[in-house]
Amino acid sequence: MFFILLSTFSTLKAQKSTRLNNNWSFLKEDLGGVWEAVRPVVAGNPESLPIWTNVTLPHCVNAEDAVDPDVNYYQGPAWYRTQIDVQNPYSNGKTLLHFEGAGQKTSVYVYTTKVGEHVGGYDEWTVDITDAVEAFKKTAVYNKQFKGKIPISIRTDNSRDLEMIPSNLSDFNVYGGIYRYLNLVYVPTLSVDKMFAKAEVDAAGKSGKLTVNARFYNPHKINNATVELKLVDAAGKVVAKSEKSLNNLSGDVAVWSTKIKNPKLWSPSNPQLYHLDYIVKSAAGNYAGTEKVGFRNFEFVDNGPFLLNGKRLLLRGTHRHEDHAGVGAAMTENQIRQEMLMMKEMGVNFIRLGHYQQSRIVLNLCDSLGILVWEEIPWCRGGLGGETYKNQARRMLTNMIEQHYNHPAVIIWGLGNENDWPGDFPEFDKEKIRSFFKELNALSHKLDISRKTALRRCDFCSDIVDVYSPSIWAGWYRGAYTDYKQSVQEEFKKVKHFIHIEWGGDSHALRHSENPDNALSKIKTGVGTDERAGDASLYGGAARISKDGDWSE
Incomplete structure (x- = not known):
C-alpha cells in the first residue's frame, strides 16, 4: 500500500483546491472488488453489468428512501467512480483528496491500489494519492484505456455496526455516501x-x-x-x-x-x-x-446566567440536523446558507448541532452571522462498546475540536446524548460509562481548555461535564406543558451550570387550541416531566393524530 495521510486541512482556501463535483458514476450495491470499477468494458458484454448511474457530488445514498415511511432506508455498501486530470503545479508537490465528510466507512482507490480508508461519517480527512498517481502514470493503461486520466474509485458503507458510533438506536438516519464536498488539493512538499x-x-x-x-x-x-x-x-x-x-x-x-x-x-x-x-x-x-x-469572552456563572463579553445574554436557539428533503445529507453550500439565514432571521443566537460534527460551511456561517454553537460527537444512545468503539469516540472528539478550534462561534463541545439509553450490548454498566465520560471530558479540556464540555440526558453523569442539560418534556411525553417552570427550577438546583437544550411540548399544534384533542387533554400530571423509554409511543399523538414514531427531536 502506498503512503497514506489521514488528516485534515483547515486552510484550503488559499491553496490550489478544486471541488470534484461532476462526472461521477454511482452504484447502490457492492462490487466483487475494485477491479469491476476499472476493468475495460465492451458494450453488450457481461462486464457492462452492473449498471452505474451518473451523479454529482455531494451525493447521499439515502436521498429518497430516508423519508419513505414504508421502507427501511438502505444501509450497505455503495461505490463512486470518476477519472480526474492530475497536474500538480508544485515541483515534487503532494496531491491530496480532501473529504469534508463521507459516511460511514470509506475506502479510496487509485486504479486498483487502495490509498486510504476512514471510519466516521462526520469529521474531515485527507488521503495523499501522490505516489499511487505517479506509479499509475507509468502503466500502459494510463494512456491506452484512461487517456491520461487517473481513475478514482470510492467505496462507502453505512451498514449497521454495533462497534461504530452513532448507534442505529439514535433518532436520526445514519446516512451513506459522499455527502459533503470532496476536493482535489495540490500542496508543496512542506x-x-x-x-x-x-x-x-x-x-x-x-x-x-x-x-x-x-x-x-x-x-x-x-x-x-x-x-x-x-x-x-x-x-x-x-x-x-x-x-x-x-x-x-x-x-x-x-x-x-x-x-x-x-x-x-x-x-x-x-x-x-x-x-x-x-x-x-x-x-x-x-x-x-x-x-x-474572533475575540470574545464567555462565562457560565455558577448557578446563574450566561455572560458574553461581560454582559448577560439569553440564549435563544434551535437544533440542526444536516439533511434536507430530496437530497438526504447531501446539502449544497447554497442550501446550507439559506437554512442558516432563516435561523438568524427568526432570532436565533445559539444552535445545537446535533448529534455530530457538521460541515465546515455551517461553522463558517455561524461565525459570520453571529450564532453561538454547541457541537457534539455522535455517541448517542445504545450503551458503551469495546475498544474499537471507544477509539472512534476519542478520534471523533479530537478531530471535531482540532478541525473547528478556530471558530469563535463555538462555546461548547458536547460529549454525548441520551447515554442512559441501553440496547446495543448485553452489558449496560453505568460505572464504565461514567469512567469513559471522565476520559472524554479530560481529553476535551486537554485539547481546548477555552471551551466548556456538555452532555444532554444522562443524569448519572451530570456531575462530570461543565454544563448539563436534563430531560424535560412537559406536555409532550409526560406531564402537562404548564409543568415546565417548576421542572426547570428543580433541575436548575442540581448542577452548577444548567441549560435546557431540548424540548417539544409547545411545538404540538393542538397545544395552541382552546379545545385541544380530548386524548391529549387527559395527560397525567404529577408523574414527572422527563422523557422515558416507551414515552414516544405513549404521547406522540392521540389515536392517531400522527403516526407512531420517535418524537424526541
Whole structure:
C-alpha cells in the first residue's frame, strides 16, 4: 500500500483546491472488488453489468428512501467512480483528496491500489494519492484505456455496526455516501496541516491576546522554514504582524503570541471577524493560508446566567440536523446558507448541532452571522462498546475540536446524548460509562481548555461535564406543558451550570387550541416531566393524530 495521510486541512482556501463535483458514476450495491470499477468494458458484454448511474457530488445514498415511511432506508455498501486530470503545479508537490465528510466507512482507490480508508461519517480527512498517481502514470493503461486520466474509485458503507458510533438506536438516519464536498488539493512538499489560532480577551474587552501554533504536513522531513503572519481586521487594517524562523517543524510548533489592545469583539449582534493570513516559506516553495478568528469572552456563572463579553445574554436557539428533503445529507453550500439565514432571521443566537460534527460551511456561517454553537460527537444512545468503539469516540472528539478550534462561534463541545439509553450490548454498566465520560471530558479540556464540555440526558453523569442539560418534556411525553417552570427550577438546583437544550411540548399544534384533542387533554400530571423509554409511543399523538414514531427531536 502506498503512503497514506489521514488528516485534515483547515486552510484550503488559499491553496490550489478544486471541488470534484461532476462526472461521477454511482452504484447502490457492492462490487466483487475494485477491479469491476476499472476493468475495460465492451458494450453488450457481461462486464457492462452492473449498471452505474451518473451523479454529482455531494451525493447521499439515502436521498429518497430516508423519508419513505414504508421502507427501511438502505444501509450497505455503495461505490463512486470518476477519472480526474492530475497536474500538480508544485515541483515534487503532494496531491491530496480532501473529504469534508463521507459516511460511514470509506475506502479510496487509485486504479486498483487502495490509498486510504476512514471510519466516521462526520469529521474531515485527507488521503495523499501522490505516489499511487505517479506509479499509475507509468502503466500502459494510463494512456491506452484512461487517456491520461487517473481513475478514482470510492467505496462507502453505512451498514449497521454495533462497534461504530452513532448507534442505529439514535433518532436520526445514519446516512451513506459522499455527502459533503470532496476536493482535489495540490500542496508543496512542506505545507500546513492545521493552524491553531487562540483569540482571548478579558471580560471588559480591553486586553486581547492571540496565540498561534502550527502543525505541518512534512513527509520529507524538511528542517527549516520561515513563517510570516499578519492579523487583519474586517476593514482591511493590519493590526499586528510577525515573522519567525523555525528549525524544528515536528509536533505543534509555537509560531506567534501577541497582545491585541481593544480588539473588536465578536457577538451575535456584531460578529466581528479578523483574518489571520500566513505564508510558510521553505526550500519546498511557499504555502499560503488564512484563518478567521474572533475575540470574545464567555462565562457560565455558577448557578446563574450566561455572560458574553461581560454582559448577560439569553440564549435563544434551535437544533440542526444536516439533511434536507430530496437530497438526504447531501446539502449544497447554497442550501446550507439559506437554512442558516432563516435561523438568524427568526432570532436565533445559539444552535445545537446535533448529534455530530457538521460541515465546515455551517461553522463558517455561524461565525459570520453571529450564532453561538454547541457541537457534539455522535455517541448517542445504545450503551458503551469495546475498544474499537471507544477509539472512534476519542478520534471523533479530537478531530471535531482540532478541525473547528478556530471558530469563535463555538462555546461548547458536547460529549454525548441520551447515554442512559441501553440496547446495543448485553452489558449496560453505568460505572464504565461514567469512567469513559471522565476520559472524554479530560481529553476535551486537554485539547481546548477555552471551551466548556456538555452532555444532554444522562443524569448519572451530570456531575462530570461543565454544563448539563436534563430531560424535560412537559406536555409532550409526560406531564402537562404548564409543568415546565417548576421542572426547570428543580433541575436548575442540581448542577452548577444548567441549560435546557431540548424540548417539544409547545411545538404540538393542538397545544395552541382552546379545545385541544380530548386524548391529549387527559395527560397525567404529577408523574414527572422527563422523557422515558416507551414515552414516544405513549404521547406522540392521540389515536392517531400522527403516526407512531420517535418524537424526541
